[in-house]
Amino acid sequence: MRWLLVKDLQILRRSPLLVGLLVVYPIALALMIGFALSSPPGKPRVAFYSEVPPGKGKINFGSQQINISNYAKDLFQSIQPIKVNSRNEAIAKVRNGEALAALIVPSDIPSEIQNLVQNGVGNPTVELILNSKDPIERQFVDQAIKARLNDVEQAVSKQVLHVAISDLQQVLNGGTINILGQNVNLLGLRNSRTIVQGAVASLPKSSPVRAALEQVVVFANLAIEGLGFASPVLGSIGTPLTVDQTELAGATTPTNTYAAAIAVIVSLMFVTVLLAAGMLALERSENAYSRLVRGLVSPVKLLSEKVTLSAGCAAALTLLMAIVVALFIHLDWARFPLWILALAFGGLAFGALGVAIGGVAREVSAASLLAFLLSLPIAFIALVPATAVSGALKTVLDVISFVFPFKPALQALGNAFSGTAPGIGWPLVHLVLLTIAFGALARVALRRFA
C-alpha cells in the first residue's frame, strides 16, 4: 500500500492545477458559508421621510414632554436609512430600486399620539411602501421594520406610563412641577390629609365644619389607598412580561464556533470525497486497475489506500485551516487532540463515501461530477434547522443526514472545538459505522470495475 500512496502523491504533485482547485474551491466555499452563517443579517436600505417639522415632534403629557424624534434612531438600528425630502422622492427611491422600501412619518403623528394619550382617541399611523419585485426581500424588509416599529411603540408606551406614574406619585406625595418655566409646589394628597386631620383635631367636637372635614379625610384615605395601588399596577403594565430564559439542552455551540466547524467540515468533505472518487476512478481510466488486482494488490487494500490518501490529505489541510480560523475566533485549544480525532474520523468516512462514488461512476469526470452533485445537498440537508420544516419532512431529512457523514462529522468537530453537546463519542462511532458501510458498498461496486 505504501508504494501506491507514493505513486498517488507523485501524481498529485504533478497536477498542480487540479490540486489547487481542489484546495481553493472548497475552502472558498466553506469560508463563504461560514461567513454567511456567522454574520448578522444586513440592514435593508429604506427611504425615510418625516413630514414632522423640526422641533415639532414633542408631545406634552402631564408635567413632562416626550420627543418622538428621539425614537427614530432606534428605528435606524434595523435599517440603513436614506433620508429624503419628500414623499414623492421616497417613492421614487423605491421605484428605481435604490431603496427596498420607504417609511413615511406623517406630520400629524405627534398630535395623534397626544390625542391618544390624553383622550384615548387617535390613530397614529406611519406609512410603509414596499418594493414587491422580490418576495423574499419584501418579507425581510417588512419584518425588520415592523419588529423595530413595535419596539419603538413599546418604548413610547413605557415612557408615557412612566410620566403618568410620576405624576400620580406627585398627586399622592406632593413635590415640585414645572409649569410654563415656573416651579410650583404641589401639596399632595397625603400632606393634604395630614393638614385636614390636624384641623379636624383642633376643632371642637360640636363644630359643624368638623363633620364636613372628616368626610374630606375619609375621601383622602380612599384616594390614597386607591392611587397607592394604581402606581404598581400601571408600572406592571409598562413592562407586562419579563422573559426568564433557561436552556434545557445544556450549553450550545457558540455561533462563531459552529460556523467555523461548518466551514472546516465542508472543506473536509469536498477535498476527501473528490480526491477519493477521482483517484479510484483514475485507476480505471489509466487501465491500471486490472493490472493491479491480478495478485499485486487486493481490491480491499486498493480501497484502503485511496481512503487513507484522501482522508490524510484533507485532514491535514483542514487542520491547518482550523488553526488559521482559531487565530480569529475562539476555539478551545485545550481540546486540540480532539480536533485531530474528529477530522481523521470524518476524513475516513468521507473517503469511504468517495471511493463508493468512484467505484460506481468508474470514470474520473463522472466520479468528480457525482461527488460534487452529492456533496452539496448532503451538506445543506444536514444544515436545515429542525424547526424550519414540518414533522414528516424533518424525519426524511434526519434519515438522509444519518446515512451520510456530514452531520456526525460536524457534531464531532463542533464538540472538539467547544466541548458542547452532543459529546464526541457517538459521532465518532457513527463515522466508523459509515466508513465500514461505504467501504463495503465500494467493494461491491469494484466487481464491475475492470
Added chain:
Amino acid sequence: MSTTAPTGRNRASLAVRELTKRFGSRAALQNVSFELHAGQVVGIIGPNGAGKTTLLSILAGILPATEGEVTRSASALGWVPQQPALYRKLSVAENLRLFARLEKVEDPESAVERMLAQTGLADRGDEEVGKLSGGNQQRVNIAIGLVCEPPALLLDEPSASLDPRQRERLWEFIGGLAHRGTTVVFSTHNVAEVERYADRILVLVDGELLFTGTPAELEQAVGGGTRDLEAAFVHFLHERGH
C-alpha cells in the same frame, strides 16, 4: 479453476486443461485445452466475440474461470492489456519502479535499468509517459508486464494502435524475448502478423478451440492452395459453418 506448478515430466511452460467460462447461460469458453513451451510465440485468432480476450483475462487472473485448470498461477505470468495500463503522469522509470516494487522484485532499481535497456528507452526514463508516442507507451506497457521476468507473457492485441514502423519494432522486441526463452501468447485480428511472427496459432470460435498448430498446418488443414494464411483461415471458418 485450479492452478498447478509445472512438473519435470510436464515440460510445458504453460498448460491449460478443460477451461470453461460462462456468463450466465452463455458460454464464452468451452473446454479449452492446450500446452505451450518455452520460447514459443503463440497467436490466438478468431472472429469478434470468439473468446480471445476472455481466455487471456482468465490466464492473467483478471477473470475467474468457471471450470478448468491452468498450470501457472496468474501472478507468475506477465500481462500486457490492449490499452496501455500505466500512469501517464509518472515517468517511464517511475512506472517501472512502481510495478517492480508491487511485484516484490528483489532489486527494483536493477529491474528498471534492465527494462529501460531492453525497451530501448534508457535515455527517456525520466520523461512522463503521457508525453511519449503511442508506440513507446506500448513498449513501456510491455516492459511493465516483463519487469518480474515471467516465464510467459500474455499480450491482448498488442499492435492494435500502432503504425507499421512501430509494429515492426514491437515484433522485433517480442522476437528477442522469445529468443531468450519467454513464452509469448498474443491475441490479434491481424492474421498476417500471426503468419509472420507466430510459431503456433490457436483458432478460437464461439468459445471453442477449433485448431491448434503451426500456420502451415492450418493451411494444410484446408487442403492447401490458398494464397496466404488469411485466406486459409477464412476457408477454415467457412468449412466449419462460421
